[in-house]
Amino acid sequence: MNPFSLHERSLNPAALLEGLRHPACGGYVTFEGAVRDHNAGRSVRRLEYEAFAPLALREGERILTEACVRFGIERACCAHRIGALQVGELAVWVGVAAAHRGEAFDACRYIIDHIKHRVPIWKKEYYDDGDSGWVNCEACAAAPPTAADSQRALSAHRHD
Amino acid sequence: MSAAQLYGLVLAGGHSKRMQRDKAALEYAGKPQLVRAMELIAPLVERAFVSVRPDQQQDAQRAVYDTVVDLTPDLGPLAGIQAALRAQPARAWLVLACDLPFLSAPTLRHLLAHRAAARQATAYRSRFDGLPEPLCAIYEPSARDALEHWIEQGNRCPRVWLSSADVELLELPEPRALDNINTAQEYAAAIAALGAPGAADAVIDRPRRLKVRYFALLREQAGRGSEAVQTCARTPQELYEQLQRERGLTLAPQFLRVAVNDEFGDWQQALADGDTVAFLPPVAGG
Numbered sequence: 001m002n003p004f005s006l007h008e009r010s011l012n013p014a015a016l017l018e019g020l021r022h023p024a025c026g027g028y029v030t031f032e033g034a035v036r037d038h039n040a041g042r043s044v045r046r047l048e049y050e051a052f053a054p055l056a057l058r059e060g061e062r063i064l065t066e067a068c069v070r071f072g073i074e075r076a077c078c079a080h081r082i083g084a085l086q087v088g089e090l091a092v093w094v095g096v097a098a099a100h101r102g103e104a105f106d107a108c109r110y111i112i113d114h115i116k117h118r119v120p121i122w123k124k125e126y127y128d129d130g131d132s133g134w135v136n137c138e139a140c141a142a143a144p145p146t147a148a149d150s151q152r153a154l155s156a157h158r159h160d
Numbered sequence: 161m162s163a164a165q166l167y168g169l170v171l172a173g174g175h176s177k178r179m180q181r182d183k184a185a186l187e188y189a190g191k192p193q194l195v196r197a198m199e200l201i202a203p204l205v206e207r208a209f210v211s212v213r214p215d216q217q218q219d220a221q222r223a224v225y226d227t228v229v230d231l232t233p234d235l236g237p238l239a240g241i242q243a244a245l246r247a248q249p250a251r252a253w254l255v256l257a258c259d260l261p262f263l264s265a266p267t268l269r270h271l272l273a274h275r276a277a278a279r280q281a282t283a284y285r286s287r288f289d290g291l292p293e294p295l296c297a298i299y300e301p302s303a304r305d306a307l308e309h310w311i312e313q314g315n316r317c318p319r320v321w322l323s324s325a326d327v328e329l330l331e332l333p334e335p336r337a338l339d340n341i342n343t344a345q346e347y348a349a350a351i352a353a354l355g356a357p358g359a360a361d362a363v364i365d366r367p368r369r370l371k372v373r374y375f376a377l378l379r380e381q382a383g384r385g386s387e388a389v390q391t392c393a394r395t396p397q398e399l400y401e402q403l404q405r406e407r408g409l410t411l412a413p414q415f416l417r418v419a420v421n422d423e424f425g426d427w428q429q430a431l432a433d434g435d436t437v438a439f440l441p442p443v444a445g446g
Contacts, residue, residue, distance in 0.1 A: 033446050049445070050376055052438060054422040056445075080445060092446050112446055120419070121445030122376035135444035137377040140415035 003076060004060030006051055008083045011090045016079055020095045025074050027101035029108040033092040035085050039135070043128035049082045049091065052120040056080075063114045071107040073098040078111060080121060163277035164252040164301050168205035169228060169244045170197045171237050171295060172212065172258045184258050185221060194221060197258040200265055204272055205254055211240030235311065237295060238318050242311060245304040252277065257295035259340045262392065267337040271298065276328035280306060283322055284332050287401065292327050293338050294318035331405060335398045367391050368431060372403065373438040382407045396420065396437055397427040403439075415442055 017030060035047050064076040075097040085091055094111050098104035123135045172184040172194050184194035194210065202208045210225040217229060228247055230239040237257070244253045254272070256263075267284075275282045275298050283297035295318070299307075303325065310321045332338065367390040374382045382403070393399035396418040403409060418425045419438040431437065 050379075051445075052373070052375055052419070052440065055419055055424070055438075058423070116446035117443065119445045120375065120417075120440050120443055122441060123444040124376070134377040134441065136442035137411065137415075137444075140412060140442060141410040 002057070002061070003064045004057055004078050004080075006053060006056060006080055006082050008081075011079050011081060011093050013090065013093055016077060016093055017095055020075050020077055020097045022074050022097050025097040025099060027098045027104040029096045029098075029101070029104040031092075031094040031108050031112050032090055033112070035087050035089050035091055037087045039125060042125075042131075044087065044125050045128050046087065046126045047085045047091070048124040048126070049080070049085065050122045050124070051080070051082045056119050056121055059119045060115065063111055063118065066114075067096070067107040067111050070110065071098070071103040073103050073107045076107060076111060078115060080115070080119070082121070163275070164250060166205045166254055166272075166275075166298070167244070167248055167251045168201040168208035168254045168256065169240060170194065170201060170208065170210050170256050170258050171240045172197075172210050172216075172222060182221075186259070192221065193261060194258045197256055197260070197263075198225060200263065200268060201254060201256055203265075204268055206251075209244065211244065213239075232311070235316050238307075238311065238316050238321075241294075241299060241318060242307060245299060245301070245307065249304060250301055252298055252300045254298050255295060257340060260296065260338055262334070262339050263296065263337050264334065264392075267332065267334050268296070270333045271296065271330065274328065274330050279328050280326045281322060282328040282330065284338060285329050286338070287332060287335050291319055292322035292329055294322050295340075296338050297322070334392050335401045336392060336394060368393070368433045368435075370399065370431060370434070371436040372399070373436060375438065376441045378409055378411060378439055378441055381409050381411075393431065395428050395431060396425060396439075399431065399437060400427075400439060409439075411441055416440055 013030065013032060017028070020028065037044055060078055060080070064078060067073065067076050073096055077095045079093045081091050092112070092115065094108055096104045096108045096111070098107065124132055125135060126132045185192050187193070198208055198210065207226065209228045210222050211230070212219070212222050212227045213230050216222055217227065228240065228244045231243045231246065232239050235242065241253065241255055271282060271284065277300055279300065280303040281297055281299050283292040283294065286293050306325060307321060315321065370389050370391060371386060372389055373386045374384065379385050391399060391402060393402050397413065400413050413427070417440040418427055419440060420429065420431070421436050
């Protein structure tokens, strides 16, 4: 099993945890991220995840390797859903196996935090009111250059 | 009022101080850029002229063309524009710097097609700072008095004049078309970007074939998950600027990451024929 994987169908946490077992490990920490029925004050009906698969797999495995090196854990694994998900469904599963609980907790937290910020996976929320939106994208619209921008460029314009 | 007849002026009167050799004679695809510029402009105008300083009138490369001689020393490119507008006050002038190796006929035709003859000038907006580009622009007869007045006040920068003038400002159809060449390093880079010297003239316009991938909001805005494009864009940044216009993409590049051939890349890296470029909106996994 690849340590980082993308899945179009439901995740199976029990099977994922079994794949993590190791005789040298006394501490197992898992994180389960599920689809919430609300976000930023809006009622969410369902989600869609989209991934840039080749790069998502590479970046996901890089994060897991980093966690192993950084925290000295034995094994790490992450499974992420793509496609359409309903409220309550499992979207992401992270599991860490280590000799002791301390580094297992820390590594698990590190992995899920970095997965959220680095792996090219996108989430579209469909709201109860019929609206929808891509999380973290909608506020990033480009503004055309304003008159003030051009004025600044003009004052900065110099000759040699 | 009908539009004034259009004459063409190629500016080749500079001192080429930073290049330390005559820029007009620099060759791309085996052709001096003065020749290339004259060939580009001639089919589009009634008559084409080369702008020269008084001491360049006997220069062999320039003397084969009709010339307009600068009247005011130390005025830079503005001297050429001033001399042309004085010499033919009833004509509009398409003014072109000779050191624009990436400029192609389509970009010039686009400028002519969108000429606003009732205004003082028609120019492209710089992709670097949003200001008008004065050295690939049309100056109407109505610009003459305002420009003379501006020069009398001790000014010499045509960009600054255009910024305050009544200008029709156009977006560049090819983002890098007006990138110019001032140093030996830039010349070397342009030669590399345009292919080996001696290649067919078409190399100037030959685009790269790239595959572009879109995700999430960008995919929806582009109306497709991927496409093959032929482009003159040299870097992911130039490619995104072009696609933003063509596909109506609203995400500002500072919020995006770029991937080239399935690995994170750099906005400024050189793109090669056959590359796959992906633009990655802000992610939201987990």
